[in-house]
Amino acid sequence: MDQASAPRARPGLVFLLTAAGVAAVLTPGAAAQGRTDAPAPAAAQPARTASAWLPYWDDTKAAYRDALQHAAQLHTVSPFWYRATSTTHIKSQPGAGDKQVIAGLHQAGIKVVPTVNESMDATAMAALLHDRTRRGAHIAALLRLVASRAYDGVDLDYETMATTGSARMRERVRTGYALFADELCARLHAKGKSCVITVMARTGTSGKAYDYARLGKAADRVRIMGYDLHWAEGSPGPLSSLAWYEEFLRYATRTVPRDKLEVAFPGYGWDWTQGVKARAKHLTWKEAEALRRRKGAAYRFDAKSGTPHFTYRAGRAVHHVWYQDARGVAAHLPVLRKYGVRNTGLWALGFEDPRFWKALGGE
Known part of the structure; x- marks a missing residue:
């Protein structure tokens, strides 16, 4: 990733942020004295080491x-x-392309790299990726998307192809996706845009x-989803664990340069x-904590995995809730440091324990 090309706040400026973006820009001296022309003193800026997804289905504002x-x-x-539903069609989700959001994030010095996921299974994606014409058409559709707004690149979160089909079909996906990433990232880089692969x-x-290895060579960032070790359609348990972080x-x-990993x-x-074979209910940290307090359940922290959990009853049913908070994140960060990985991410904005950011800053 070309750090020099990233939109950043000018050193020494104080941004007055509102829900609509940046309301005014003052130097530190001007903020104190009511002036806008005072020179800003030299000051070290904090390192920006985090990225985060912004959901469309929750409270976007x-x-x-x-x-x-x-x-x-x-x-x-x-x-x-965005969601890719065919070779050339990329569906927009509610609120997609909101220019106020894009402009406000840019004014705050944050790159805007929208995520595209896909609804095509392993068989469909393998056929697309190994067909040179269709692969090129899909790349062209993504490039049009990036050009449609003041985007700084694109993040590909193609998961359906990785969890469907046979092992042989997923191997075809693996080889085809590597070719696709090589070509897409090269085209994005030629336009000065970032290529992020989740x-x-x-x-x-x-x-x-x-x-x-191939994705790490092609992309600017490779984002690893450090969650859903236990997931909605499986058995109860921690979403992540110290041993799992060590393994991956x-x-x-x-296989990937450390400075590219998140x-x-x-x-x-x-x-x-x-005892019920049904999809588990999703809870944000705030919802999980509110539920725990409402049910009078004890907060428990599993030191082995580094995650909080609790149990409660609803009628005759017993519920097990596993989630993550700032304490758990602080427990996991030493594993990242051990492997020389500084860059972190969050799924997703508005979901997290507010102390999450302080935990990251404690690195």
């Missing part, structure tokens, strides 16, 4: 304000605005549809009903 509030730590925000954690049992970071840092933390949890 609150998520946007969250980003502005923590602009000093954020280098990139990825609005979750991947599942690569372990002995997951993430095999992604060629980390050991592999990732052998590890995204969860700001949410799952509520499973014991």
Whole structure:
């Protein structure tokens, strides 16, 4: 990623942020003296080491304000605005392309790199990726999207292809996606845009549809989803764990340059009903804590995984809630430091424990 080309706040300026963006710009001296022409003293700016996704289905305005509030730590925000449904069609989600949001984030010095996910399964994606004409048409559709607004690049979060089909079909996805990333990232770089690729954690049992080495060469950033070790359609348990972070970071840092890696933390949890084969309910950190207090459940912290959890009853049903908070993030950060990974992420803005940002700043 070309750091010199990233939109940044000018050193020494104080930005007065509102929900609509930046209301005024004053130097520190002017802020104190009511002047706008006083020279700003030289001051070291904090490192921006975090990125975050902005959801479209939750309180978008609150998520946007969250980003502005923590602009000093954020280098990139990825609005979750688009879905590829075919070779050439990219569906816009509600609120996609909001120019006020884009402008406000830019004024706060944050890159805007929208996320595109895909609804095509492994068989469909393998066919697309290995067909040179269709692959080129899909790249062209993504380039048109990037050019449609003042975007700084694109983030690809292609997961359906990685979790469907046979092992043989996912291997075809792996080789085809590497070709696709080479071509897409080269085209983006030629236009001065960033190429970000989001991947599942690569372990002995997951993430095999992604060629980390090839993707790491092509992309500016490789974002690892450091969550859903236990997920909505599985058994109750921590969304992440210290041992799991060790496993996937050991592999990732052998195959991708450390300065390109990001590890995204969860700001949410799952509520499973014991003995019921049904999808668990999604809870943001705020919702999980409110539920715990309402039910009078004890806060428990699992030191082995580094995550909080609690149990409650609803009628005859027993519920198990596992989630993540700032304490858990602080427990996981030493593993990132051990492997030399500084860049972090958040799924998603507005979901998280407000102390999350202080935990990151404590690195």
